[in-house]
Amino acid sequence: xxxxxxxxxxxxxxxxxxxxxxxxxxxxxxxxxxxxxxxxxxxxxxxxxxxxxxxxxxxxxxxxxxxxxxxxxxxxxxxxxxxxxxxxxxxxxxxxxxxxxxxxxxxxxxxxxxxxxxxxxxxxxxxxxxxxxxxxxxxxxxxxxxxxxxxxxxxxxxxxxxxxxxxxxxxxxxxxxxxxxxxxxxxxxxxxxxxxxxxxxxxxxxxxxxxxxxxxxxxxxxxxxxxxxxxxxxxxxxxxxxxxxxxxxxxxxxxxxxx
Numbered sequence: 449x450x451x452x453x454x455x456x457x458x459x460x461x462x463x464x465x466x467x468x469x470x471x472x473x474x475x476x477x478x479x480x481x482x483x484x485x486x487x488x489x490x491x492x493x494x495x496x497x498x499x500x501x502x503x504x505x506x507x508x509x510x511x512x513x514x515x516x517x518x519x520x521x522x523x524x525x526x527x528x529x530x531x532x533x534x535x536x537x538x539x540x541x542x543x544x545x546x547x548x549x550x551x552x553x554x555x556x557x558x559x560x561x562x563x564x565x566x567x568x569x570x571x572x573x574x575x576x577x578x579x580x581x582x583x584x585x586x587x588x589x590x591x592x593x594x595x596x597x598x599x600x601x602x603x604x605x606x607x608x609x610x611x612x613x614x615x616x617x618x619x620x621x622x623x624x625x626x627x628x629x630x631x632x633x634x635x636x637x638x639x640x641x642x643x644x645x646x647x648x649x650x651x652x653x654x655x656x657x658x659x660x661x662x663x664x665x666x667x668x669x670x671x672x673x674x675x676x677x678x679x680x681x682x683x684x685x686x687x688x689x690x691x692x693x694x695x696x697x698x699x700x701x702x703x704x705x706x707x
Contacts, residue, residue, distance in 0.1 A: 465500050465503070465575065465576060465577055466576040466577065466578055466583065469546075469547045469576045469583060469585075470496070470574040470575070470576050472547035472548070473547045473550065473551060473574050473576070473585065473587065474489065474491055474572065474574060476547060476548065476551040477489060477551065477564055477572065477587070480551070480555060480564060480565060481564070481565055481567075484565045485567075486565055486566070486567040487567065487570065489569060489570065489571060489572040489589070490570060490571050490572070491571075491572060491573070491574065492530065492532065492571040492572065492573055492590075492592075493573075494526070494529040494530025494531065494532065494573070495526060495529070495530055495532075495571060495572060495573025495588045495590060496573040496574055496575060496588075497529040497530075497573070498525045498526050498528065498529045498530070498573055498575075498588055499573040499574055499575030499586040499587065499588045500573075500575030500576075500577070500586070501525070501529075501575070502519075502525065502539075502541075502575060502586045502588075503575035503576060503577045503584045503585065503586040504575075504577055504584075505519060506541065506543075506577075506584045506586070507577045507579055507584045510579075512541045512542065512543050512584065513541070514539055514541060522537055522538075522539050522588070523537055523696055523697060524696060525588075526573075526588060526590065526697075527691065527696050527697055527698075532571070532590065532592045532697075533592060533593045533595060533662065533689075533697060533698045534590040534591065534592055534593075534697040534698075535568075535590075535591045535592075535593055535662055535697070536568055536569070536590065536591040537588070537589065537590045537591075537697075538563045538566070538569070538588075538589045538590075539563075539586065539587065539588050539589070540554055540560045540563050540564065540585075540586070540587040540589075541584075541585065541586050541587075542554055542560075542584075542585040543582055543583070543584055543585070544582070544583055544585060545581055545582060545583065546583070547576075547583075550583060550585045554587075563587070563589050564587070564589075566589065568591045569589040569590060569591050570590075570591060570592055571589070571590050571591075571592050572587060572588065572589050572590075573586075573587075573588040573590075574586070574587055574588075575588075593662055593663070596664060596689075596700075598630065598687050598688070598689070600664075601664045601685075601687045601689075601700055601702075602623070602685040602687055604664040604665045605664050605665070605667070605685050605687075605702065605704070606623050606683070606685065607665070608664075608665050608666065608667050609621070609667065609675055609683060609704075612667060612672060612675050612676065613675060613676060616676040618676055618677075618678060621680055621681070621682050621683050622682050622683075623682065623683055623684065623685065624682045624683070624684055625684055625685075626650070626684040626686070626705060628646065628649075628650070628686075629650070629684050629685060629686030629703055629705060630686045630687060630688060631646055631686070632644070632646035632647050632649075632650055632686045632703045633686035633687050633688035633701045633702060633703045634688035634690070634701070635647065636658065636688070636701045636703070637688045637689075637690035637692060637701045638690075640692040640693055640694050640695075642658040642659070642660075642701075643658070647703060650703065650705055653707075654684075654705040654706060654707050655674060655705070655706040655707065656703060656704070656705050656706075657671050657674065657702075657703075657704040657706070658701075658702065658703050658704070659671070659702050659704075660695065660699045660700065660701055660702065661699065661700045661702055662699055662700065664687075664700055664702075671704070674706060675706070677706075680706050680707065681707055682706075682707055683704065683705065683706050683707075684704075684705040685702065685703070685704055685705075686702070686703035686704075686705070687700055687701070687702055687703075688700070688701045689701075
């Protein structure tokens with residue numbers, strides 16, 4: 449279960465930013481979400497750093513934009529300041545005179561309202577900088593998944609595998625760990641592709657399934673036929689979590705060996 453980040457800001461640097469306005473925006477967002485039946489957003493320090501940096505970029509440019517020339521796109525900005533595993537991300541930007549006015553105008557815009565009320569998002573970063581009586585506002589939203597240890601990932605995959613077999617009327621299989629399974633999984637992460645030499649070496653002895661996953665408890669549909677085979681005796685799992693060019697917000701690289 450995701451533990452909400454504290455909504456206080458002592459651990460978020462850059463005290464020169466409009467912290468009270470950011471807090472007011474968070475409160476207004478969560479009030480609107482509560483009315484819409486969506487869970488409250490937790491304020492995340494890393495996303496707030498990214499939001500504040502972009503708010504400063506808008507102030508420097510004297511205009512609002514989601515990306516300026518030479519600036520990385522949203523996802524790259526978020527992963528640069530946060531270690532969260534993000535499945536989705538979105539951004540609202542505005543120029544207004546108060547937190548109340550900014551929130552009201554964002555709620556009147558269908559795409560910005562959709563971001564504010566999206567029940568999938570569970571964390572937010574808020575950045576506000578002032579230019580006279582005007583406020584440059586940035587709201588960075590994300591859906592953050594729970595972080596699992598390698599062993600937790602394996603337990604969840606194993607449970608899903610045996611549930612799939614039970615649903616098919618097959619007996620549960622024991623898990624027998626191979627010493628080189630995690631190394632094979634990490635070789636895929638390092639290469640940013642599924643087919644690597646360590647994986648091919650495993651495939652010489654076992655039926656090997658390789659895939660990436662953000663949710664370890666969900667097995668790929670194309671694996672169901674093999675997993676339900678009555679001839680299997682055991683399975684092994686190799687797992688490695690990594691951020692790569694293909695998966696900048698992070699993903700689990702999985703090697704499932706069946707015999």
